[in-house]
Amino acid sequence: MKKLLYSVFVLCTLTSFGQKYVDTNNPKDEEVKSLLSKNNDLNAFGALDIKVGDLMDERALLVGAYGGFIINRRYLFGVAGYGLVTNVEFEGLVPGQATPKQLSLQGGYGGIVIGGTIAPRELIHISIPIVLGAGSLEVVDKDFFTNNPADSEFTVENSVFFVAEPGIEIEFNITEYFRLGAGMTYRYVSGTELENVKDEDITGTTAMISFRFGRF
Structure with a gap:
């Protein structure tokens, strides 16, 4: 049910940022409006994001950035990338071992970012960004090589x-x-192929603060 609702949300949002057609009785006066028209106002921007949410039932901090172009002060299109900067630990299994031990989660994700802004000229307004892309996760045992304290980490498993x-x-x-x-x-995360981590373990809500710079 969650996947269906999410798919409908994304489809409706993408549709709202699509082309708008104005038809008249006179073909010569027919106007086709599009986001990539040469008549549109195009400005570059960059942003720093700080996100806080739960991964593996542990509070986690992700930091990232995105940048691209703002069209007509309302629509944005660009690329984004985020990485996990805090240590997320959980009990898991190392292949070949029967006893659970403390493991760590590392990784990040990125892709394209699209969105829009409602009433951009107002002092306070609404922004709706959407990131679509891929990521990578690693489950790490930080104390696997006990005879080598300088480099004791071992990647137990990884997945995109x-x-x-x-x-x-x-x-x-x-x-x-x-x-x-x-x-x-x-x-929303889908497609992880890990023994210790499932899609629902890293799917969830985050709170965020964004610092955006550019010509608006």
Whole structure:
């Protein structure tokens, strides 16, 4: 049910950012409006994001950035990338061992980012970013090689996965070239092939703060 609702949400959002057609009785006056028209206003931007959420039932911090172009002050398109910066530990199994032990999770994700802004000229407005892409996870045993303290880590297993992360932010125009946003995202993960980590262990809600710079 969650997958169906999410698919409908993404489809509706993408459709709202698509082309808009204005038909008239006179073919000569027919106008086709599109996001990539040469008449549109196009500006570059970059942003730093800090996200806090739960991974493996542990509170985790992810830091990343995204950048691209803003079209007509409303629509954005670019690329994004995020990485796990805190140590997420959990009890898991190392192949060949029957006793569970403390393991660590490492990884990140990235992809394209699309979205839109409602009332961008207002002091306080709404921004809706959506990240679509892929990521990579590693399950690491930090004390596997006990005879080599300098390099004791061992990668127990690793996997790539698909990620889709829609979000909503309340954004403030601090200056003409700087915006500060705060909001929530829902990170949906699918396709992990790990014994110790399932899709639902890294799917969930995050709180975020965003620092965006550019010509708005």
